[in-house]
Amino acid sequence: MAATIHSAPVPGLGASVVTIGAFDGVHMGHQALIRSVIASGRAQGLPVVAWTFDPPPKVFFGRAPLLMCAQEKVARIASLGVDHVILSHFDGAFRARSAESFMDDLAAMNPAEVWVGDDFRFGAMQRGDVDLLRSRFAVRLLTPVMCRKGQRISSSRIRSHWERGEFHRVRELVGWEDFYVHPAWETGW
Numbered sequence: 001m002a003a004t005i006h007s008a009p010v011p012g013l014g015a016s017v018v019t020i021g022a023f024d025g026v027h028m029g030h031q032a033l034i035r036s037v038i039a040s041g042r043a044q045g046l047p048v049v050a051w052t053f054d055p056p057p058k059v060f061f062g063r064a065p066l067l068m069c070a071q072e073k074v075a076r077i078a079s080l081g082v083d084h085v086i087l088s089h090f091d092g093a094f095r096a097r098s099a100e101s102f103m104d105d106l107a108a109m110n111p112a113e114v115w116v117g118d119d120f121r122f123g124a125m126q127r128g129d130v131d132l133l134r135s136r137f138a139v140r141l142l143t144p145v146m147c148r149k150g151q152r153i154s155s156s157r158i159r160s161h162w163e164r165g166e167f168h169r170v171r172e173l174v175g176w177e178d179f180y181v182h183p184a185w186e187t188g189w
């Protein structure tokens with residue numbers, strides 16, 4: 001069944017399992033996290049929600065270039081098999097929301113589990129962390145997914161490889177066989 005796309009918390013969920021993240025590139029670490037929440041949701045018979053942001057916060061703050069547009073990101077997250085994708089517009093008003101206010105929205109979906117990585121932060125000034133999330137929800141942490149060289153896969157590392165022109169590494173760490181790297185990037189503009 002195709003995922004439904006929302007711009008705010010999914011209404012009317014009596015229970016759910018949720019994962020949250022910027023998910024720029026939907027790389028192999030993100031895929032493992034999303035597959036874990038799907039497996040858990042299926043096992044419990046609960047709807048699976050992936051909550052992401054457009055643009056990714058780091059891009060909004062000018063700390064990173066974008067790896068993947070929102071349309072492609074949502075399509076790839078949906079293709080993994082989640083039931084709902086929330087795409088929140090990350091702007092000046094959204095970034096100023098407190099961690100507590102964000103958790104109130106999360107609570108409206110009655111999550112039985114919230115799946116994130118151990119470095120997940122949220123809320124104004126990044127004040128929310130895994131411990132705060134644990135104060136209100138059952139948090140499930142995914143063990144970091146490493147590359148074959150033993151380093152944690154991240155959007156930041158993929159951006160660095162891209163900037164150095166190491167496109168074979170970009171493709172390897174992103175983990176999508178059809179990930180499009182423009183030929184001009186391969187040869188230099």
Ligand SMILES: Cc1cc2nc3c(=O)[nH]c(=O)nc-3n(C[C@H](O)[C@H](O)[C@H](O)COP(=O)(O)O)c2cc1C
Pocket residue numbers: 020021022023057058061094095096097098099102119120121122123124125126
């Ligand atoms: C309601 C809300 C407010 C946020 N405000 C800030 C902020 O003020 N500064 C910041 O650097 N990041 C902010 N973020 C972004 C988070 O630090 C983080 O990037 C986001 O929750 C995605 O998590 P991830 O980076 O682990 O994927 C905010 C996130 C949320 C959900």
Ligand SMILES: Nc1ncnc2c1ncn2[C@@H]1O[C@H](COP(=O)(O)OP(=O)(O)OP(=O)(O)O)[C@@H](O)[C@H]1O
Pocket residue numbers: 020021022023024028029030033058064115116117118119120142143144145146152153154155156157
């Ligand atoms: N390699 C990984 N293994 C397990 N979880 C991961 C991995 N990379 C990211 N995550 C988790 O996925 C969610 C989304 O992460 P995020 O979008 O910040 O990815 P990132 O690759 O760490 O990005 P950036 O490098 O820009 O900080 C977070 O909960 C994060 O902890």
